[in-house]
Amino acid sequence: MTKKTQKKHEESSPPAPLALLGAAWLVPGLGHLILGKRIRAGVFFGVIAAGFLTGILLSGEVGVPSVDNPFSWLSTLACAGNGVLYIIRLIWVNGLGGLLSNLPLGLEGGGDPVAAGFGYGKTFLITAGLMNLLAVLDVSDIARGAKS
Amino acid sequence: MDHLFLLVWHAFLVAVFFAFLWRSERRDQVLLFLKTFLIMVVGGVLAGWLMYPFP
Secondary structure (H helix, E strand, O other): OOHHHHHHHHHHOOOOOHHHHHHHHHOOOHHHHHOOOHHHHHHHHHHHHHHHHHHHHOOOOOOOOOOOOOHHHHHHHHHHOOOHHHHHHHHHHHHHHHHHHHOOOOOOOOOOOOOOOHHHHHHHHHHHHHHHHHHHHHHHHHHHOOOO | OOHHHHHHHHHHHHHHHHHHHHOOOHHHHHHHHHHHHHHHHHHHHHHHHHOOOOO
């Protein structure tokens, strides 16, 4: 297939199903697993989960939106990319009741700002989330036939 | 807490991820992994040294 015909094929192909993209976001690697890419799924899950756990163990804070700090919205978007890992961490820190009653602007992100690893931890959490968002885009490309 | 270990660990995770995201052949994956990993580790250490004189 030439580049021109491949581009035409991509443009005419329907978008990837939202349920597939949602699954890919919720559990890192699940989208690739559904599409039959077992090795890639395992590697992505391992890498993203390891990055997220490292961030938590370093006392990093997951991003939560704050009115005072516009940049917090960016770190929230990045950390929310971790899917279910992000949700579990928010429940762990806020409790299920606290999570539901304090949405969206009263949440705690956990972590220890005085800890030596606080900044590094946050970097790992953000990196893991962004990697999962890229994995979701990869799932979309594979589902549309733009990539094998 | 070992700062260098965290740098190497971070570089390892990111390099593995992009090797599998952007390459499908095993040999290409290994090459991209090595390239990304070395750039991140060596670049991080160099950037650290360059920032050393600054307060």
